[in-house]
Amino acid sequence: MASYIAKRILVIPFLLFVFSILIFVLIQAPPGDFMTTYSAILAGSGSSLDAEQLDAMRVSYGLDQPLHIQYVRWIEKLLRGDMGLSLLYMLPNKQLIAERLGPTVALALFSFILSWLIAIPSGIYSATHKNSFGDYFFMVLNYIGVAIPNFFLALLLMWFFYVKFGWNLVGLFSPEFEAAPWSWAKFLDMLKHLWLPGIILALGGSARLTRVMRANLLDEMGKPYMVTGRAKGMSEWSLVMKYPVRLAINPLVSTIGNYIPQLFSGSLIVASVMNLQNIGPLLLQALSMQDMYLSGSILLVYCLLAILGTILSDLLLAWVDPRIRLE
Amino acid sequence: MSEKNNSVPEETKEPTALVDLDLDEMIRSKSEEKVSVASNWKLVWWRFRKNKLAVLSLILLFFVLLIIMFPDFFANQKSEETNARQAFVPIQKLHFFRDGKPDLWADKMVGKRNPKTLAMEWVIDEEGYTDLKFLGKSFKWKFLFWETNVHLITSANPGERVFLLGSDRMGRDQYSRLMYATRTSLTVGLVSVLLSVFLGVVLGGISGYFGGAVDMVIQRLIEILNSIPYVPIWMAMAAALPREWSAEQRFFAITVILSLLGWTTLGREVRGKFMSIREEDFVLAAELIGCSKARIIMKHMVPTFLSHIIATGTLSIPAMIVNETSLSFLGLGLRPPAISYGVMLQEAQNVQTMANASWLMIPGLVLVIAVLMFNLIGDGLRDAADPYSK
Numbered sequence: 239m240a241s242y243i244a245k246r247i248l249v250i251p252f253l254l255f256v257f258s259i260l261i262f263v264l265i266q267a268p269p270g271d272f273m274t275t276y277s278a279i280l281a282g283s284g285s286s287l288d289a290e291q292l293d294a295m296r297v298s299y300g301l302d303q304p305l306h307i308q309y310v311r312w313i314e315k316l317l318r319g320d321m322g323l324s325l326l327y328m329l330p331n332k333q334l335i336a337e338r339l340g341p342t343v344a345l346a347l348f349s350f351i352l353s354w355l356i357a358i359p360s361g362i363y364s365a366t367h368k369n370s371f372g373d374y375f376f377m378v379l380n381y382i383g384v385a386i387p388n389f390f391l392a393l394l395l396m397w398f399f400y401v402k403f404g405w406n407l408v409g410l411f412s413p414e415f416e417a418a419p420w421s422w423a424k425f426l427d428m429l430k431h432l433w434l435p436g437i438i439l440a441l442g443g444s445a446r447l448t449r450v451m452r453a454n455l456l457d458e459m460g461k462p463y464m465v466t467g468r469a470k471g472m473s474e475w476s477l478v479m480k481y482p483v484r485l486a487i488n489p490l491v492s493t494i495g496n497y498i499p500q501l502f503s504g505s506l507i508v509a510s511v512m513n514l515q516n517i518g519p520l521l522l523q524a525l526s527m528q529d530m531y532l533s534g535s536i537l538l539v540y541c542l543l544a545i546l547g548t549i550l551s552d553l554l555l556a557w558v559d560p561r562i563r564l565e
Numbered sequence: 566m567s568e569k570n571n572s573v574p575e576e577t578k579e580p581t582a583l584v585d586l587d588l589d590e591m592i593r594s595k596s597e598e599k600v601s602v603a604s605n606w607k608l609v610w611w612r613f614r615k616n617k618l619a620v621l622s623l624i625l626l627f628f629v630l631l632i633i634m635f636p637d638f639f640a641n642q643k644s645e646e647t648n649a650r651q652a653f654v655p656i657q658k659l660h661f662f663r664d665g666k667p668d669l670w671a672d673k674m675v676g677k678r679n680p681k682t683l684a685m686e687w688v689i690d691e692e693g694y695t696d697l698k699f700l701g702k703s704f705k706w707k708f709l710f711w712e713t714n715v716h717l718i719t720s721a722n723p724g725e726r727v728f729l730l731g732s733d734r735m736g737r738d739q740y741s742r743l744m745y746a747t748r749t750s751l752t753v754g755l756v757s758v759l760l761s762v763f764l765g766v767v768l769g770g771i772s773g774y775f776g777g778a779v780d781m782v783i784q785r786l787i788e789i790l791n792s793i794p795y796v797p798i799w800m801a802m803a804a805a806l807p808r809e810w811s812a813e814q815r816f817f818a819i820t821v822i823l824s825l826l827g828w829t830t831l832g833r834e835v836r837g838k839f840m841s842i843r844e845e846d847f848v849l850a851a852e853l854i855g856c857s858k859a860r861i862i863m864k865h866m867v868p869t870f871l872s873h874i875i876a877t878g879t880l881s882i883p884a885m886i887v888n889e890t891s892l893s894f895l896g897l898g899l900r901p902p903a904i905s906y907g908v909m910l911q912e913a914q915n916v917q918t919m920a921n922a923s924w925l926m927i928p929g930l931v932l933v934i935a936v937l938m939f940n941l942i943g944d945g946l947r948d949a950a951d952p953y954s955k
Contacts, residue, residue, distance in 0.1 A: 267805035503796030525804040
């Protein structure tokens with residue numbers, strides 16, 4: 239087990255290295271740099287910088303260096319825990335990201351738990367009541383859940399709550415907490431705004447999970463050990479819960495590895511639609527303004543979160559399934 | 566997975582037990598013979614047509630393909646025809662009968678300025694109506710090589726505009742735009758799936774057939790690609806596209822971006838298939854006859870799981886469509902003047918606009934239907950792909 243964990247963890251730096259190169263290429267690729275965008279903004283607001291000033295700024299930010307030097311500098315700084323300065327906000331990237339990382343992770347975790355809470359019971363119900371009304375009901379719901387894109391579900395629900403109840407469910411905090419430092423009250427306020435995006439994210443995922451759970455459980459239900467259990471006089475409920483459900487959950491655990499990165503990706507889109515101040519909209523802004531080190535840092539954070547999610551699922555799978563542990 | 570798949574279907578010993586056909590079909594004389602000499606594709610089709618929802622979706626897909634090929638015929642106005650005075654016109658409902666006689670017409674809308682807010686308010690004019698014409702004439706378009714101006718439904722009075730699905734902020738007709746958006750969005754989905762199927766089959770095939778070091782490298786590549794958080798990387802790629810690129814160039818680039826990260830599932834599947842059948846007798850036989858490697862792969866191995874590839878491919882179309890739409894919606898994918906579902910939905914970005922003009926969300930509903938359609942067809946194909954399983 240220990241060597242298994244060690245192996246998984248040793249992969250992280252390697253993956254991050256590969257991703258950092260990919261990301262650097264991507265953030266470098268657009269023609270022009272932040273200074274081009276910056277001077278365009280200034281021109282739009284009436285003032286302007288001359289070419290000399292822009293070049294001086296380029297030199298001071300190291301934007302004039304050749305690519306590989308810029309990359310090495312970037313990595314060197316990252317290894318020291320310095321993510322550089324956001325040219326857009328004139329604040330350290332680390333601070334900008336750290337502020338928004340909490341809501342990002344909270345949203346993903348919340349919808350993760352919610353989707354499992356929805357998927358497992360409805361999967362068990364559908365499998366034990368095959369071809370019943372409830373089964374068909376969940377089936378239809380799942381088909382729609384898979385088919386409806388996150389951002390459109392967000393639009394629909396925002397519209398619904400606005401028209402029916404007059405709630406404008408955008409943003410992550412009430413105005414009074416917007417600028418406040420983190421506190422218990424602010425955390426509670428965030429939860430109040432988090433439920434809708436959480437549900438939106440959870441629904442798509444739980445639709446997939448329910449289908450997997452139902453199929454797995456149905457595979458198990460016909461097995462001889464079930465007949466034995468019934469012959470021994472076990473009640474159907476305890477029989478199902480004790481054996482096939484535990485077996486059917488294993489493949490579900492192995493989907494976590496793909497599911498967690500998906501949640502972060504999905505939260506990015508939902509957050510942009512609903513204007514939640516997590517790292518998603520920040521990335522969108524950084525990308526469109528060519529604030530390359532900010533977008534690079536955020537992309538790296540997403541990659542790290544995805545890798546951690548995958549490893550977490552591997553560990554969970556080893557924990558629930560002894561066969562993997564012993565390999 | 567059934568081992569001997571369709572290598573020699575004629576020799577299958579118990580066809581009736583292997584293919585569960587309808588009872589009446591079983592009773593029909595010589596039905597057993599029919600099954601035993603049927604080709605693999607015939608068996609797949611027999612299995613597929615039992616899934617009513619999938620067949621229904623296939624029929625829908627046929628019409629959708631017509632829209633993809635001839636959006637101009639279904640549209641009745643040019644996609645960029647604007648009129649500031651006809652902004653946010655609500656849906657003009659279509660009617661098929663008038664005074665008990667079949668007649669095609671739509672509600673007439675009249676706009677009045679609200680004296681307080683000065684906003685335009687549209688109400689149905691109960692007296693009047695907008696006369697419509699089936700196969701009427703409107704703007705000119707090219708049908709293959711012939712120029713024509715016939716459209717499915719047009720306004721009977723030349724010059725009058727009718728908004729069957731309402732109009733947007735700039736007074737553009739949503740219905741007509743939706744036809745063009747369907748073409749763009751679904752083409753992106755179909756083409757990027759074709760590209761990723763190609764990548765998946767080639768790389769998965771190489772990996773599975775040759776094994777060894779090549780397999781190792783491709784497997785690691787797939788693992789790395791799988792742990793990439795797709796959406797942020799897609800966004801970064803789309804943001805990296807030069808701004809001055811034309812709509813066609815962007816379209817092509819987005820397609821490539823989507824397929825570059827999308828081939829891995831299929832790659833894995835194809836690799837698994839290759840590994841499971843490369844030791845089979847029929848492959849050995851082909852080798853002994855002296856077939857070239859390419860011939861063995863393309864003529865002997867790929868056909869055994871082609872139906873699986875098609876099923877998996879179909880099931881991955883929706884994800885591609887949704888991803889393109891999400892990117893375009895966020896302003897990173899296709900940009901106006903290109904029209905896709907995502908571009909159209911950008912008009913519905915804030916709650917107040919949606920509350921006042923709920924018809925702006927129709928492109929989203931159409932998107933959901935399109936996705937459902939591909940999912941249902943894909944599910945039906947997946948279940949039918951292996952006609953020898955029970």
